[in-house]
Structures are given as C-alpha cells and as structure tokens.
Amino acid sequence: MSNIKYILGSFGDPDEMLTGIKKLQDNNISIYDVYTPMPIHGIEAKLGVKRSRLDIAAFFFGITGTITMLTGVYLATAVDWPVNIGGKTHFAFPDFVPITFELTILFCAFGLVGSYYASTHLFPGRAPRVMDLRATDDRFVIAIDAKQNAEHDKIDELLKSAGALEVKHNERKYISYE
Amino acid sequence: MAGHNESILREPLITGKDITYARITEEILSPVENKPNKAWWIGFILALCGATLWIVSVGYTFWFGIGAWGLNKTVGWAWDITGFVWWVGIGHAGTLISAVLLLFRQNWRNSINRSAEAMTIFAVICAATYVVSHMGRPWLAYWVLPLPNQFGSLWVNFNSPLVWDMFAISTYFSVSLLFWYTGLLPDIATIRDRATGVRKKVYTIFSFGWSGSVKTWQRFEAVSLILAGISTPLVLSVHTIVSMDFATSVIPGWHTTIFPPYFVAGAIFSGFAMVLTLLLVVRKVLGLENYITMFHIESMNKIIILTGSIVGVAYLTELFIAWYSGSQYELYAFQNRIAGPFAWAYWLMMTCNVISPQLLWFKKIRTNIAATWVLSIVVNIGMWFERFVIIVTSLHRDYLPSSWTMFSPTWVDVGVFVGSIGVFFTLFLLFLRVLPSIAIAEVKMILKSSSEQTKLKLIKEGNLDKEHVQEYIDSLEKFDSVKQEEYAKI
Numbered sequence: 001m002s003n004i005k006y007i008l009g010s011f012g013d014p015d016e017m018l019t020g021i022k023k024l025q026d027n028n029i030s031i032y033d034v035y036t037p038m039p040i041h042g043i044e045a046k047l048g049v050k051r052s053r054l055d056i057a058a059f060f061f062g063i064t065g066t067i068t069m070l071t072g073v074y075l076a077t078a079v080d081w082p083v084n085i086g087g088k089t090h091f092a093f094p095d096f097v098p099i100t101f102e103l104t105i106l107f108c109a110f111g112l113v114g115s116y117y118a119s120t121h122l123f124p125g126r127a128p129r130v131m132d133l134r135a136t137d138d139r140f141v142i143a144i145d146a147k148q149n150a151e152h153d154k155i156d157e158l159l160k161s162a163g164a165l166e167v168k169h170n171e172r173k174y175i176s177y178e
Numbered sequence: 179m180a181g182h183n184e185s186i187l188r189e190p191l192i193t194g195k196d197i198t199y200a201r202i203t204e205e206i207l208s209p210v211e212n213k214p215n216k217a218w219w220i221g222f223i224l225a226l227c228g229a230t231l232w233i234v235s236v237g238y239t240f241w242f243g244i245g246a247w248g249l250n251k252t253v254g255w256a257w258d259i260t261g262f263v264w265w266v267g268i269g270h271a272g273t274l275i276s277a278v279l280l281l282f283r284q285n286w287r288n289s290i291n292r293s294a295e296a297m298t299i300f301a302v303i304c305a306a307t308y309v310v311s312h313m314g315r316p317w318l319a320y321w322v323l324p325l326p327n328q329f330g331s332l333w334v335n336f337n338s339p340l341v342w343d344m345f346a347i348s349t350y351f352s353v354s355l356l357f358w359y360t361g362l363l364p365d366i367a368t369i370r371d372r373a374t375g376v377r378k379k380v381y382t383i384f385s386f387g388w389s390g391s392v393k394t395w396q397r398f399e400a401v402s403l404i405l406a407g408i409s410t411p412l413v414l415s416v417h418t419i420v421s422m423d424f425a426t427s428v429i430p431g432w433h434t435t436i437f438p439p440y441f442v443a444g445a446i447f448s449g450f451a452m453v454l455t456l457l458l459v460v461r462k463v464l465g466l467e468n469y470i471t472m473f474h475i476e477s478m479n480k481i482i483i484l485t486g487s488i489v490g491v492a493y494l495t496e497l498f499i500a501w502y503s504g505s506q507y508e509l510y511a512f513q514n515r516i517a518g519p520f521a522w523a524y525w526l527m528m529t530c531n532v533i534s535p536q537l538l539w540f541k542k543i544r545t546n547i548a549a550t551w552v553l554s555i556v557v558n559i560g561m562w563f564e565r566f567v568i569i570v571t572s573l574h575r576d577y578l579p580s581s582w583t584m585f586s587p588t589w590v591d592v593g594v595f596v597g598s599i600g601v602f603f604t605l606f607l608l609f610l611r612v613l614p615s616i617a618i619a620e621v622k623m624i625l626k627s628s629s630e631q632t633k634l635k636l637i638k639e640g641n642l643d644k645e646h647v648q649e650y651i652d653s654l655e656k657f658d659s660v661k662q663e664e665y666a667k668i
Contacts, residue, residue: 012199014626037199037368038622039395049393052400062408076324076333085337095337098419102345105412109353109405113360116401117386120394122363126387128370135390136368138199 006032007152008132008168009142009159014040016163017140021046023158024144029151032143035135054116061111062104069103070096129174139165183627186642186650190630191286192621193659194468197629199622202469203368206616209464210369214611217463222607228600235593236311244314246590252583253573257591258312259423260565261598264448265305266347266420267441267561270413271449272298273354276361277409280402285628286477288620289469292365293460294453295358296613300605301452302351304598309347311594339422346419353412357405360398363388364619417445424568431511431572434499440492444561447485447531450478451557456606458551460615467659469616472545476656479544482557486535489564493532511572519584520571527567530560545656630660 011017014036021043024031031047034040077083078090117123135141144155146169156167214222239246249256272295279287310316322344324334334341367388370381388394421441424432454475461470500512515524534556543549575582609615626632637647651665 033391033393035390036392036395037203037364037390038619039399040392044392044396047392049396052397054397054400055404058404058408072324073336077336081333092337098342098415098422099336099345101411101415102342102349105353105408106349108408109356112401112404113356116360116397120397122386122388122394124386125383128367128382128385128387129389130371133371136364136371136388137203 002146002152002169003171004146004152004169005173006131006170007144007146007149007155007159008166008170009144009155009162009164010132010134010166010168011140011142011163012138012165013163014038014140017142018043020142020159020162020164023162024142024155027154027158029144029149029155029158032145035131035141035143037136037138037140040140054112054119057115058108058112061115062108064111065104065107066100068107069100073099131170131174132168133175183632183636186633186636186646188628189471189473189650189653190628190633190657190660191289191471191473191624192468192629193471193657195631195661197468197625197631199625202621202625203372203618205466206469206614206618206621207369207372209610210612210614211372215463218607218611221603225600225603225607228597229604230597230600231593232307232597232601235590235597236307238590239311239594240316244312246588248585248587248591250583250585252576252581253570253585255573256570256585257566257587257595258308260562260569261595262305262308262312263420263441263565264562265301265308265598265602267417267445267448267565268452268558269298269301269305269350269354269449270417270442270445271453272296272301273350273357273409273413274446274449275453276357277406277413280406281410284477285624286474288624289466289616290453290457290474290478291620292358292361292613292617293457293609293615294449295354295361296609296615297453297456297606298354298449299351299358300602300609302347302354303605304602306347306351307598307601308594309344339419339426342419343423346416350412350416353405353409357402357409360401360405361617361620362613364390364398365614365617368618369614414442417442429572429576430505430507431515431568433508434496436492436495436499440489440496443485443488443492444531444564447482447489447535448558448561450482450485451554451561454478454482454550454554455558458547458554460610464610464615466616469621471659472657475547475550476544479538479550482535482554483538486531486538486557490532493528507577510575514575515567515571518571518575520567520574523563523567524571527560527563530556531564534560541656547658630654634664 009017009020011020017034017036018040021031021034025046034043034047073096074091077092082090130136131143132139132141142159142164146152149155152169159167209218247256247258272291275287275294276291279291310319313319322334322341324336324341363386366381366385367390370378370385373381418438418441421437425434425437427433457470458475461467497512497516500508503509515521534553537549537553538544543553570585574585633650636642637650654660654665655662
C-alpha cells in the first residue's frame with residue numbers, strides 16, 4: 001500500500017465544495033475534516049459536528065461573576081467593615097447593581113473565550129496543524145483519510161467531478177511544521 | 179449559505195469587477211506585507227511627535243504633581259476629565275459596530291468592524307491614561323481596586339460611581355480586547371500561511387494554531403454571537419456609568435436623570451464620527467474603496483444624524499428642565515452656560531453637535547467624502563466641547579460667588595490632550611502595518627451574496643423585476659467605486 005496519508009480536494013468555490021461533500025458522503029466515504037478561509041454555514045451538521053455548548057458554559061461563568069461580586073461586596077460592606085452612612089442599610093443593593101453587572105460580563109467573557117480556546121486547542125505559540133496553506137486564503141479544502149478509504153481513484157474522480165481545482169495526495173498529515 | 183442570492187434592492191457591500199477570494203486577501207494584506215508608503219511615514223512621524231509630547235507632559239505632571247495643570251480650588255476637574263470622557267465616548271463605536279450591528283445582522287459592519295474595534299481599544303487606552311495621570315500619585319493607582327490591604331482591611335467605597343467606573347472601564351477594555359483578538363485569529367492565520375522566515379514564526383505564535391477546521395469555525399461563530407450579546411448591554415452600561423460620575427453628584431448642571439441616555443447617544447455619535455475620520459483616510463491611502471463603499475459611509479452618516487439629533491433633544495430637554503424644575507441653582511447653571519463667560523464654548527458645542535450634523539439630511543452632503551470628513555471632525559470638536567461645557571461651566575461658578583473664577587489650561591493640560599491624540603494615532607498606524615485593517619474572513623463571507631459583481635450577473639440573467647433593477651441601478655449612482663458605464667447599457 002502507498003504512503004499516502006491524506007487526500008485533499010481543494011475547491012475554489014464553497015458551493016462546489018458542498019457538492020463535493022455530498023458526493024463523497026453519498027458514496028460512503030468518510031470525511032476527516034474541512035478547512036475553509038471563512039465559516040460555511042450548514043456544513044457542521046453534515047460533518048457531524050455537534051451543537052456548541054459554549055452558551056451554557058457562558059451562562060454559568062456569568063452567574064459565577066454575579067455571585068462573586070455580590071458575596072464580595074456583602075463581605076466588604078456589611079461584615080468586614082460596615083460604614084454607617086446616614087443610618088442607611090450597609091448592604092445597599094441598588095448601588096451594587098452596576099458593578100455586579102460588570103463582573104457578570106467580565107467572568108462570562110473570559111470564561112467563554114477561555115473555554116473556546118481550550119476546547120478547540122488554541123493557545124499562543126501552538127504549532128499550526130495545516131494541511132494546505134491556501135486553506136486560510138482562497139481554497140476550500142476537504143481532507144479525506146487515505147488509510148480508512150481505500151478507493152483513492154474513486155475519491156479523486158468524485159472530487160474532480162464536483163469541481164475541485166486540485167487533488168493532492170499528501171504523505172504527511174500536516175505540512176506546516178518540519 | 180454561500181449560494182443564496184440577496185434581494186437586488188439591497189445595495190452592494192463589495193464593489194468592483196473580478197473580485198475573488200484571493201484578491202480580497204491580497205488587497206487587504208498589502209499594507210501588512212509590503213513596505214509602508216510615504217503617507218504612512220509622514221503620519222507616523224507626526225503621531226510619534228504627539229506621543230513624545232504626551233510622555234513629556236505626563237512625565238512633568240508626575241514629577242511636579244497636578245499643580246502643573248490649570249486647575250484651581252473652584253475648578254478641580256477640567257481638561258483631564260474632559261479628555262477622559264471624550265476618549266471613552268470615541269471608544270464606543272467599535273463595540274457598537276461589532277456587537278449591536280452583529281445582533282441586527284447588518285452585514286455592512288463586516289468591512290468596518292476590525293478597524294473600529296482597534297480604534298475602540300486605543301481610545302480606551304488613551305482614556306485610561308487620563309485616569310491614572312489625574313490621580314496625582316499614580317504609583318498608588320492600585321488603591322482603586324478592592325484588594326485586601328494593610329490599612330485594617332479598609333475597602334474601596336462600593337457606593338461611589340468612580341469605583342463603578344473603574345469596574346466598567348476595565349471590563350469594557352478587556353472584553354473588547356478579547357472580542358477583537360478572537361476575531362483576528364483567522365486573519366492572523368492567513369498572514370501566517372503566506373509569510374516566510376521570522377514573520378512566519380511571529381505570526382505563528384499570535385495565530386494560536388488556527389487551522390480553519392469546521393469545528394473551530396462553528397464554535398467561533400457561537401462565541402462571536404454570545405460575545406456580541408453580552409457586549410451590547412456592556413457598551414450601554416459603560417457610558418451610563420461614566421455619566422453617573424456626574425449625575426450622582428449634587429452640582430447643578432450635573433445632577434440630572436437624563437445623563438445616562440444622553441451620554442450614551444453622545445458616545446455613539448462621537449464614536450462614529452471618529453470611525454469616519456479615520457476610515458475615509460484609510461480607504462483612500464490603502465486603496466480599499468471596493469470594501470469600504472459609499473454605502474458604508476452613508477450608513478454611518480445616518481447613524482450620526484440619529485444620535486446627533488438625540489443629543490440635540492437632550493440639550494433642549496436639559497434647558498427646559500432647568501426652568502421647569504423651579505430650582506434657581508439649576509436655572510442659573512444653564513443661564514451661565516448660555517450667556518456666561520464660557521458662552522463661546524456652549525455655542526460652539528451647539529453649532530458643532532446640533533446644527534452642523536443636520537446637514538447630513540441632504541443626500542449630496544451625506545455621500546460627499548470631503549464634506550463627510552470635515553463634518554466628522556466638526557463633530558469630534560463639538561463633542562470635546564460638550565464635555566468641557568458640562569464640566570467647567572458647572573464648576574467655575576459654584577454656590578459661593580466669592581470663589582467664582584475662570585479656568586485656563588496650562589501648556590501641560592494642552593500637552594496631555596494633544597499628546598493623547600498622538601498616542602492614539604501612533605497605535606492606530608502601527609495596527610495598520612501589522613494586522614489586517616479589514617476582517618478578511620468576514621468580507622469573504624459576503625462576497626457571493628452581496629457583491630456588485632454577483633448582482634450584475636443576476637441582472638444579466640434577466641429574471642428580475644425591471645422596477646427593482648432600475649431602483650438598484652439608481653442607488654449605485656452615489657458610489658465612487660462603481661463604473662457607471664457598465665450600467666448605462668442595461
């Protein structure tokens with residue numbers, strides 16, 4: 001068997017790429033991943049990417065911020081160092097709405113973006129796993145695992161008939177690092 | 179998705195012929211990948227001179243103390259807080275464009291959001307420098323934070339709007355930065371994959387290993403949407419809290435409930451004016467006329483008329499309430515603004531903010547680049563004077579006529595302000611050189627649905643309502659980047 005690890009179908013147009021995905025799937029050829037220079041709506045369902053749960057996470061991060069601020073302010077103003085301001089209540093709730101709101105947003109945003117980076121493995125200095133350098137420029141790339149799908153000629157043909165400008169047989173998975 | 183046709187009645191968001199994905203990348207990245215031209219260098223050197231002036235003035239302030247400014251015992255707040263509120267206001271457009279317009283699905287935001295957000299971040303940095311430099315003892319700046327301390331666990335005053343402001347500004351800055359940087363990741367990856375050598379290494383670090391796979395993109399869009407959802411109330415809250423710095427005091431002219439909405443409208447007004455001031459130049463110098471089109475300019479001008487009119491109504495409401503409240507102090511504060519020794523500032527504010535933006539009702543002016551640019555600067559000047567009028571005229575004649583006085587700035591006041599503009603432009607010009615000034619991925623998203631070439635193709639196919647096509651062609655007349663001859667034949 002050959003050393004080919006991945007077959008890449010490189011398309012110049014997102015709609016042609018969608019045709020390519022459909023043709024491959026109709027022929028029971030599993031797609032490893034798709035790399036595009038912009039988000040293509042609707043392909044996540046086709047490729048079995050589940051709905052994001054980041055919204056749920058964001059909610060809980062936000063609530064954590066709310067609770068942190070209210071607890072912190074309560075401890076500071078009513079327990080630790082109560083100040084008598086004209087006999088008013090120590091824990092003057094309406095005064096603390098603006099800052100509680102701000103901390104809710106702050107926790108929510110940092111928690112959300114942090115979870116996003118963690119779940120998609122994004123962090124400073126991470127070696128980019130790129131299969132085709134033009135996938136961030138003007139090419140829409142379908143990657144197929146060559147070991148799992150044996151009929152390479154058929155894959156080539158399907159990709160070309162869908163409008164692929166180029167079909168590459170890569171012997172290395174990622175070309176972006178030595 | 180990409181294949182959906184948009185109604186022909188909508189004006190194109192990308193003009194020009196033969197625009198391809200590759201060409202979008204090429205054109206937007208050209209200032210990043212090539213040596214800067216003369217215009218950039220001239221601008222950069224000027225900005226750097228300004229930034230130097232800022233360092234000198236702020237250094238002088240730190241060395242000699244706040245006494246270096248023109249403040250006196252009656253006017254204890256003047257150019258410092260004016261500059262602070264002005265910069266925070268300018269910092270509102272970026273997040274408004276990226277968050278509010280995203281929630282409203284306004285696709286025209288796609289080509290202006292990136293530089294507007296960058297502008298927001300730099301404007302908030304300028305605002306923050308004011309906060310620190312006006313403290314007098316900047317090395318104690320951490321006292322504004324509720325940190326456990328050695329003073330018998332004395333806490334900050336959580337009832338004070340100044341403390342709320344600290345929370346609001348720092349949250350706003352860090353959330354805007356996250357929003358901006360996350361949006362930049364795919365574009366940094368684009369630069370990375372085209373670069374070689376050291377540049378590649380640097381952009382690799384900053385691209386966080388972005389690959390553009392399906393899951394990353396899908397989560398990316400989810401994150402953008404949620405961030406937009408939480409940033410929208412955040413933007414409104416920030417200037418609301420800034421206005422509370424004044425509104426919760428008992429100074430006549432400040433102590434009004436109209437301040438929060440009035441300040442928010444004013445912030446959006448000045449923010450959009452600054453976006454126009456910058457982008458009209460950027461579009462010309464970097465040759466981005468096909469992406470930042472007349473439609474974008476006109477849309478921003480429409481927002482300026484709206485928010486400018488809200489600000490105008492707020493000015494008049496303030497006057498009415500000053501009389502209707504029956505409070506003689508309140509009434510005097512406004513009589514003093516209109517006819518007192520600072521009347522020139524009041525009328526300059528009225529002219530720049532209320533009268534001159536009304537010129538934008540005329541389509542000829544709204545779609546004229548030179549006129550728009552001049553008006554945007556007039557608005558910036560007017561909004562600076564608005565803050566000056568609110569702050570100084572309310573303070574300089576207080577309850578005791580014996581302490582009435584005037585305010586005049588020293589060279590240090592002027593230096594800090596002019597210098598902060600220099601800092602802002604230095605940062606903005608550096609941004610243009612190292613990062614794409616337009617969100618590349620987002621512009622690519624609308625290429626197949628909203629570009630002029632797609633619409634022209636649809637017209638040529640001929641299955642459209644003739645009246646609609648005529649209306650569309652008429653709407654193209656104002657575009658300076660559209661070749662009108664193409665349409666004369668149809």
